[in-house]
Amino acid sequence: MVRTTATAACTAALLAATSLAAEADPIKIGFVSTLSGPSAALGVHMRDGFQLAVKELGGKLGGQPTEVIVVDDELKPDVAVTKVKALLDRDHVDVVAGVVFSNVMMAIAKPIFESETFIVSGNAGPSPLAGAGCSPYFFAASYQNDQNHETMGAYAQAQGYKKVVLMTPNYQAGKDSMAGFKRHFKGEVLDEIFTPLGQLDFAAEIAKIVAAGPDAVFTFMPGGMGVNLVKQWSQAGLTGKLPFLSAFTVDETTLPATQDAALGLMSGAEWAPNLDTAENKAFVAAYEKEYGVVPSLYAAQGYDAAKLIDGALKATGGKVADKPAFRKALASAPFKSVRGAFSFSTNGYPKQNFYVVRAAKRADGKFATEIVSKVFDNAPDAYVAACPLK
Numbered sequence: 001m002v003r004t005t006a007t008a009a010c011t012a013a014l015l016a017a018t019s020l021a022a023e024a025d026p027i028k029i030g031f032v033s034t035l036s037g038p039s040a041a042l043g044v045h046m047r048d049g050f051q052l053a054v055k056e057l058g059g060k061l062g063g064q065p066t067e068v069i070v071v072d073d074e075l076k077p078d079v080a081v082t083k084v085k086a087l088l089d090r091d092h093v094d095v096v097a098g099v100v101f102s103n104v105m106m107a108i109a110k111p112i113f114e115s116e117t118f119i120v121s122g123n124a125g126p127s128p129l130a131g132a133g134c135s136p137y138f139f140a141a142s143y144q145n146d147q148n149h150e151t152m153g154a155y156a157q158a159q160g161y162k163k164v165v166l167m168t169p170n171y172q173a174g175k176d177s178m179a180g181f182k183r184h185f186k187g188e189v190l191d192e193i194f195t196p197l198g199q200l201d202f203a204a205e206i207a208k209i210v211a212a213g214p215d216a217v218f219t220f221m222p223g224g225m226g227v228n229l230v231k232q233w234s235q236a237g238l239t240g241k242l243p244f245l246s247a248f249t250v251d252e253t254t255l256p257a258t259q260d261a262a263l264g265l266m267s268g269a270e271w272a273p274n275l276d277t278a279e280n281k282a283f284v285a286a287y288e289k290e291y292g293v294v295p296s297l298y299a300a301q302g303y304d305a306a307k308l309i310d311g312a313l314k315a316t317g318g319k320v321a322d323k324p325a326f327r328k329a330l331a332s333a334p335f336k337s338v339r340g341a342f343s344f345s346t347n348g349y350p351k352q353n354f355y356v357v358r359a360a361k362r363a364d365g366k367f368a369t370e371i372v373s374k375v376f377d378n379a380p381d382a383y384v385a386a387c388p389l390k
Contacts, residue, residue, distance in 0.1 A: 038224025062313020146180030
């Protein structure tokens with residue numbers, strides 16, 4: 001009996017130790033986001049969407065206890081590199097996620113890939129990582145940068161506009177934006193205006209646009225840039241007179257500030273709060289209850305990024321160490337996206353639907369975008385053929 005009791009005690013102690021070890025060694029996610037400055041709203045939405053998914057999953061991804069280590073990249077590539085290296089070398093994260101801006105993504109990609117760590121983008125989808133520079137360690141739970149802008153190029157073409165002016169910030173995503181728009185717009189581009197990233201006064205650019213005499217203007221100005229541009233556009237009396245087309249300029253991160261000034265403005269997007277899927281309805285309701293605001297596409301993408309990682313971990317028994325197995329699991333897109341149909345091309349970028357959306361005021365007084373029409377169905381990105389991955 002003494003021997004049996006001792007054995008039982010040892011077994012209980014071993015089980016307890018195993019349990020404590022599991023709790024002490026959770027899955028670690030290094031979440032990189034822009035959480036300060038005029039564009040902080042984008043990063044906050046993306047972070048909150050990711051954390052909402054983790055909360056709904058009981059604080060676990062793939063059934064494993066999960067620690068999410070959030071860092072603010074400050075929209076500074078050098079700061080981001082330093083913080084990401086700390087996540088890799090000090091914190092030994094299993095997966096990196098997040099990243100709003102493409103200049104940050106391009107800066108941190110090298111150390112992440114060299115460490116053979118997977119990164120799941122919650123927003124940034126730069127073209128250099130979609131084609132010849134694709135990596136087996138990169139997956140985007142968002143889009144490839146060009147695609148939402150391609151949507152508006154196709155829309156402008158369908159509307160019969162003959163002459164347009166394009167305006168974007170001068171960095172990778174801005175260049176991808178113009179490339180995407182021009183891929184489907186066959187009319188004349190009167191001017192391509194590049195502004196400094198973070199510019200907040202557009203008086204000179206607006207005057208230049210008006211002087212050019214276009215049929216429409218297309219712009220990509222996320223965060224505080226978009227808020228100021230839309231307000232200044234309205235103050236100049238141009239709303240309703242000169243068609244204002246955009247992507248990532250009029251959305252749920254900017255509408256609380258622009259409100260009526262943005263009503264009716266059109267954008268390209270792969271998601272909107274009123275997208276009719278069961279998963280999306282549940283997500284929007286949960287996000288509004290948790291945070292008190294209407295979610296943006298950044299929030300939806302952050303939410304999907306967490307669900308993607310969760311699905312991949314379930315498929316691998318909660319393990320990341322077997323890199324080929326984890327990559328295969330991610331590539332299978334083992335989750336139900338709030339966007340509905342969602343799958344990956346061989347370069348780690350999604351195939352999905354794209355829509356024209358419009359800024360509107362809901363019955364409850366809150367501002368949100370709503371779907372006007374579908375432009376592309378299950379669309380891959382334009383660079384996948386150049387990616388050598390199979």
